[in-house]
Amino acid sequence: xxxxESINAKILTLSQLSERIAAFRKDNPECxxxxxxxxxxxxxxxxxxxxxxxxxLGDLLIVGLNSDASVKRLKGDGRPISNETSRARVLAxxxxxxxxxxxxxxxxxxxxxxxxxxxxVKGGDYSRDTxxxxxxVEHNGGRLELLSLVQGESTTRLVxxxxxx
Numbered sequence: 001x002x003x004x005e006s007i008n009a010k011i012l013t014l015s016q017l018s019e020r021i022a023a024f025r026k027d028n029p030e031c032x033x034x035x036x037x038x039x040x041x042x043x044x045x046x047x048x049x050x051x052x053x054x055x056x057l058g059d060l061l062i063v064g065l066n067s068d069a070s071v072k073r074l075k076g077d078g079r080p081i082s083n084e085t086s087r088a089r090v091l092a093x094x095x096x097x098x099x100x101x102x103x104x105x106x107x108x109x110x111x112x113x114x115x116x117x118x119x120x121v122k123g124g125d126y127s128r129d130t131x132x133x134x135x136x137v138e139h140n141g142g143r144l145e146l147l148s149l150v151q152g153e154s155t156t157r158l159v160x161x162x163x164x165x
Contacts, residue, residue: 010092011100017062018114020099024060032057035117037064037108039071041080043090046149053147054121055096062099062115063091064108073106107132116140124148 012020021033036054040047040063055061065088071080080087084102091100103111112120112133120137124146128134134144 007089007092010098011088011102014101014103014111014114017099017101021060021062021115028059031059032118033115034058034061034119034121035064035108035112035115036061036121037066037103037111039066039075039080040087040091041071041075041082043087048094050123050147050149051091051094052096054145055098057121057145058119060098061096062101062117063097064111065091065100065102067102067104070104070106109133109136112136116142118142119145121145121147 024031024033034054034057036051038047051061051063065084066074068080068084071084082090088100088102091097101111109132113136117137119142120131120133122131122144126146128144128146131144131146137144
């Protein structure tokens with residue numbers, strides 16, 4: 001399998017992902033599934049650090065990626081900078097990301113309910129009360145992890161800097 005084929009094999013639909021997770025859990029009952037999500041527009045050092053640390057929390061890292069339409073609704077006109085196919089391929093190219101699934105809703109709740117992750121991860125700019133799906137994950141025996149962010153690293157800041165230049 002070529003590098004490009006292996007990247008594409010990590011980008012799944014929700015039904016494909018559900019099948020893979022079921023098989024993973026059957027074969028690895030003691031292992032944990034980690035889930036995080038975001039727009040991941042203009043990947044930067046902060047994203048790489050965050051995703052790498054998220055993967056270190058468990059055995060399988062799934063990244064829910066907001067679709068182009070979802071990003072536009074959340075971030076406004078002019079976003080995303082990179083289209084969902086490009087963003088998904090970049091994320092899938094990281095060795096610490098096991099699977100990427102694109103979602104069109106404004107929140108990943110439907111994905112979280114389908115995946116039932118053992119660990120739900122969000123950045124430290126969130127609080128427990130603002131993390132979509134935290135109650136669901138905890139109710140099902142999982143936990144929420146809030147990871148500190150790399151100071152000064154954000155796509156919004158990058159876009160603002162580019163606009164000024």
